[in-house]
């Protein structure tokens with residue numbers, strides 16, 4: 475099966491290094507989430523892989539070859555970059571048929587992908603009447619037209635309703651399960667956590683992480699315990715004796731940063747303090763991502779006081 479390989483890739487626009495000496499691989503059989511703050515270089519990287527832009531230096535290949543060198547490229551790589559790109563005056567079926575014909579793909583694929591994308595009932599409607607979510611579905615249908623081994627989707631959940639979000643998640647899982655190479659950019663961390671096996675994270679054009687999802691979350695978050703007690707003052711006292719701080723209460727529960735449930739439980743039990751609820755907090759992808767990218771966000775709203783402190 476086919477991999478995407480990005481090797482020492484750099485793209486400079488004027489004074490902006492949109493992509494900066496980037497090296498990573500996207501492997502088959504798993505969904506790779508492509509993350510990074512606004513302007514980190516995700517779309518530029520995807521455009522370079524698709525040969526839509528020329529690298530300043532370095533290479534981006536699919537199955538070891540530049541996209542431009544692929545014969546019948548849609549049979550190898552399907553991509554959704556900009557869902558607005560389709561001609562508004564065409565029907566969904568007309569648009570896909572034109573793509574199929576110009577790329578020497580069998581016309582029967584058109585109805586197959588319309589069905590797959592849930593667009594069969596509107597296949598004869600003009601695209602200009604489509605909502606953003608329907609355009610996303612059409613863009614994904616187009617990406618699947620050539621039955622490609624590599625699928626790249628830029629923000630595919632954009633504009634999709636909850637049912638559409640579940641559909642895209644299941645579609646990506648299935649494509650990876652079939653052994654395809656799936657690269658998906660997203661700003662929605664909770665969403666990405668439901669479908670990605672692996673993560674590639676960019677910040678200001680550079681590689682920040684290329685790791686399995688689980689390792690990423692474990693490596694960029696710290697343990698935290700949630701506890702409910704009838705005697706918070708006593709618990710605060712015994713915990714502070716062990717170097718832990720009982721945080722502020724929220725909904726009748728307290729948090730202890732940097733601790734494990736078994737440690738807090740043992741400390742409370744030794745002091746005879748009643749504990750009504752005790753659990754390790756599951757670190758989320760969002761927490762881990764924010765911890766990693768805190769210094770890499772180009773367009774963060776920063777309070778003036780924080781600025782002066784830096």
Ligand SMILES: Nc1ncnc2c1ncn2[C@@H]1O[C@H](COP(=O)(O)OP(=O)(O)OP(=O)(O)O)[C@@H](O)[C@H]1O
Nearest residue numbers: 487490491492510511512513514515516517518519
């Ligand atoms: N055609 C272009 N001309 C000039 N600058 C560009 C061009 N395309 C991208 N850039 C710049 O390159 C940087 C990376 O942009 P890119 O769109 O690749 O980031 P991104 O990670 O996809 O961001 P987002 O999450 O906002 O989509 C940004 O600073 C952007 O302004």
